[in-house]
């Protein structure tokens with residue numbers, strides 16, 4: 001695992017920020033309403049340190065084992081590590097203790113396991129509910145139809161703090177409308193859930209290197225960016 005020089009990262013970041021700003025301008029949104037989570041998977045711990053040094057929202061990792069190794073060796077204990085990948089229930093204990101937030105809560109059983117684990121660890125664990133808003137058979141995430149039951153269960157977990165929703169758009173580079181529809185649907189799902197359960201759910205984690213522009217136009221508050229910041233994996 002290695003990492004590009006910091007100067008190159010800063011130049012990449014400037015381009016990502018310009019894209020976010022352009023999409024915000026298009027949508028009439030303030031630039032400060034969108035934050036950038038640096039996706040550091042497959043890159044060295046250095047990448048997470050860059051992200052913090054540049055004032056980004058944190059470092060996103062999709063594999064628990066890889067992330068735990070980085071967290072253990074990272075010299076800066078203030079790095080905010082977020083889990084953005086699928087979480088097996090048997091790793092819930094470790095995840096609940098190690099991550100600043102888990103974005104991939106996609107089933108009731110997992111929410112309840114994380115709740116118990118967070119309670120044991122003596123903390124409140126911020127989470128996002130992962131929703132398969134693009135109905136993509138290749139993606140994890142609860143179906144939109146199952147989202148109310150998942151939220152209801154998560155809200156009953158005293159050691160979890162549900163901050164919003166996360167989605168990954170289907171891969172369809174030839175048809176940008178697919179991602180746009182997925183993001184719009186996540187926002188609509190959030191609006192409906194917030195109304196039904198009378199909870200704010202402010203965070204909408206959506207958009208990556210190839211589709212962050214569409215995501216910001218549809219209301220994303222957190223784009224998860226790897227390739228555009230650190231180069232190809």
Ligand SMILES: *Cc1c(COP(=O)(O)O)cnc(C)c1O
Pocket residue numbers: 039041062084085168207208209210224225226227228
């Ligand atoms: C890898 C990954 C990203 C970042 O993807 P890029 O296309 O490299 O920006 C975002 N979200 C999730 C869930 C990922 O696994």
